[in-house]
Amino acid sequence: MSATTRVPEMFATMVFNDHVMKERLPKETYKALKKTMMNGKSLDLSIANIVANAMKDWAVEKGVTHFTHWFQPMTGITAEKHDSFISPTANGEVIMEFSGKELVRGEPDASSFPSGGLRATFEARGYTAWDPTAYAFIKDNTLCIPTVFYSYSGEVLDKKTPLLRSMEAINKQALRILKLFGDTTASRVITTVGPEQEYFLIDKALYEQRKDLVFCGRTLFGAKPPKGQELEDHYFGAIKTRVLDYMKDLDEELWKLGVLAKTKHNEVAPAQHELAPIFSNTNTATDHNQLTMEMMKKVAVRHGLTCLLHEKPFAGVNGSGKHNNWSISTDTGINLLEPGDSPCENAQFLLFLSAVIKAVDEYQDLLRVSVANAGNDHRLGANEAPPAIVSMFLGEELCEILESIETGSSYNKKDAVVMKLGVHTLPRIAKDTTDRNRTSPFAFTGNKFEFRMPGSTFSVSGPNIILNTIVAEVLSQFADQLESSDDFTSALNQLVKNTYTEHKRIIFNGNNYSEEWVAEAKKRGLLNLKSTPDALPYFVSDKNIELFTKHKIFTSTEMHSRYEILMESYCKTINIEALTMVDMVKKQILPAVLKYSGKLCKAAIEKKTLLSLSCCEPEESLVNRLSNLAACLYKKTSRLDTELLAAKEHEKDLKELADYYRDVIFTSMQELRAVADELEALCSEDCWPYPTYSKLLFYI
Structure with missing residues (x-):
């Protein structure tokens, strides 16, 4: 059987999807479940029992013995507790059972998950509840049931629940707008996402020799190798055989899980790669991206590799992001961000575009919050990723259209330009009306927006909760205005005009990396x-609490809890990194330097003994430099140790503690690294205690 024949047969074989449900469920049960999935209708327990039994039979036929409620707590990764299907019988034997109650609800211990003060340790009870809009699947011979996660007192403890709420919010408000345009065919509006995932692959044996990679996911030390990414020869280059084998294996594992893995290629930095999926609804895309990250790591082990998902695993080369391609569509297949052949005449598109412009401008702070963590701070603002200043790229054509609306002048549509390549045998290609801007944080790319700021470790739920909610809020404002107007067309035109005039400061089509833009953005009030x-x-x-409570995405208490969780995570991350640095210096770097210095001293003494007039300047000079740097390293390590102890003095105020870690601890870490990296460059490779950048980035 050929590979191309195998893919359709392989795809989603481990998913209890629509095809399987239609085949295995009674017709009325299938219809009831589909209503729940499509329209959010509640599911009767008797129907849940039938679905559960069918799920169990399907899974058991595939060799499955256990099930788990698969959920996404505030750790940013997934969680699962496995239970077997076995149930005892009166004669001492067992049968395989799975009830509707077990499908619909679980009770994991909630006390050890991040709660931001919502739950005390002794208040342990938590619940998982089945998300029937997401397909169950089999992973590691376990039936995984996607669920939400909440506390005994009803507070949300996960990332899926607010995402589902935000999808409902934008659905509700977008349908109001479509109704005004006379669209009676659409019954649901969904947001779709295609998250591009960047990652590094390094040799597993080398990875295990580096405490910083094992504990922190990034290198805390490492001198620059002779070659980095200067030649720009890795991007889209020929993929190494070992990596290609890994990618093939990864694709197959993802396809079995129904993940639409589509594109794979080398990224800019050496040892860096990317996987991109086909678009799917935001809930599914989020689940699938979590599975993708998990499978990337698991499959890598089979190939003697380690997959690094940290935003900046190596200094001096590009870090890894997760570009969040976001759009809005109806259940009738209409993309509401599709300009069409004549965007200047597409009033519906211009209104939705205006809503996004206003939302990004008014809630630029929330978009920045959605991508904030210690790892991404290394990446944002470097010449590899968007800066920390949020702005939008629309391109020349859309900006000219909006300018003409603002000024009341006519817009002259430009004819498509055919590219002339100077070779008659090559096909003629129509040039796009606008270029791409790879420096923009939030760029319009034809019929979607590419939010380029999220880091590679992020769950895409956070950025999409924000996007869905802020656009839902603006659409609700637009609907209120238009529904109360006497002349819809006139009110619509004025609304688009006013929105652009009031919020065009957020639009920037130039180089976001330039110092000029930083100054310009400040002038604009960004x-x-x-x-x-x-x-x-x-x-x-207050503004943002009002937003989320209005649309019932979070309560005020839940928002403050998330603030605490994220701030604590930042502090804990830097604390772990600093402790790891101290440990590596004391137990690896300093002993290695002293040992190497001793070898040089011994060699010089032996040389003088054998040849009294011989020159020992190389040994003496190098030992002198090593000794001075070793003393500096020792002092800076001692200082960092002391500063870590002093962090306890700031623990009463979380913001003060985070500022201390950023301004004091992280600054000392950078200074310590500079000395260690200089020592690495002076020592012989065979004496250095862990693999260098040269080996990590190029030896796979």
Whole structure:
């Protein structure tokens, strides 16, 4: 059987999807379940029992013995507790059972998950509840049931629940707008996402020799190798055989799980790669991206590799992001961000575009919050990723259209230009009306927006909760205005005009990396929140609490809990990194340097003994430099140790503690690294205690 024949047969074989449900469920049960999935209708327990039994039979036929409620707590990764299908009988034997109650609800211990003060340790009870809009699947011989996660007192403890709520919010408000345009065919509006996932692959044996990679996911030390990404020869280059084998294996594992893995290629940095899926609804895309990250790591082990998902695993080369391609569509297949052949005449498109412009401008702080963590702080603002200043790229054509609306002038549509390549045998290609801007944080790319700021470790739920909610809010404002107007067309035109005039400051089509843009953005009044401690307090501002409570995405208490969780995570991350640095210096780097210095001293003494007049300047000079740097390393390590102890003095105020870690601890870490990296460059490779960048980035 050929590979192309196998893919359709392989795809979604481990998913209890629509095809399987239609085949295995009674017709009325299938219809009831589909209503729940499509329209959010509640599901009767008797129907849940039938679905559960069918799920169990299907899974058991595939060799499955256990099930789990698969959920997404505030750790940013997934969680699962496995239970077997076995149930005892009166004669001492067992049968395989799975009830509707077990399908619909679970009770994992909630006390050890991040709650931001919502739950005390002794208040342990938590619940998982089945999300029937997401397909169950088999992973590691376990039936995984996607669920939401909440506390005994009803507070949301996960990332899926608010995402589902935000999808409902934008659905409700978008349908109001479509109704005004006379669209009676659409019964549901969904947001769709295609998250591109960047990652690094390194040799597993080398990875295990580095404490910083094992404990922190990034290198805390490492001198620059002779070659990095200067030649730009890795991007889209020929994929190494070992990596290609890994990618093939990964594709197959993802396809079995119904993940629409589509594109794979080398990224800019050496050892860096990317996987991109086909678009799917935001809930499914989020689940699938979590599975993708998990499978990337698991499959890598089979190939003697380690997959690094940290935003900045190596200094001096590009870090990894997760570009969040976001759009809005109806259940009738209409993309509401599709300009069409004549966007200047597409009033519906212009209104939805205006809503996004206003939403991004008014809630730029929330978009920055949605991508804030210690890892992403290394990446944002470097010449590889968007800066911390949120802005939008629309391109020349859309900006000219909006300018003409604002000024009341006519827009002259430009004819498509055919590219002339100078070779008669090559096909003629129509040039796009606008270029791409790879430096923009939020770029319009034809019929979607590419939010380029999220880091590679992020769950895409956070950014999409924000996007869905802020656009839902603006659409609700637009609907209120238009529904109360006497002349819809006139009110619509004025609304688009006013929105552009009031919010065009957020639009920037130039080079976001330039210093000129930083100054210009400041003049425009745009925020420049350079670090996580700068950004996170905006999440719990009065304006944003009002937004989320209005649309019932979060309660005020839940928002403050998330603020605490994110701020604590930032502090804990830097604390772990600093402790790891101290440990590596004391137990690996300093002993290695002293040992190497001793070898040089011994060699010089032996040389003088054998040849009294011989020159020992190389040994003496190098030992002198090593000794001075080793003393500096020792002092800086001792200082960092002391500063870590002093962090306890700031624990009463979380913001103060985060600022301390950023301004004091992280600054000392950078200084310590500079000395260690200089020592690495002076020592012989065979004496250095862990693999260098040269080996990590190029030896796979």
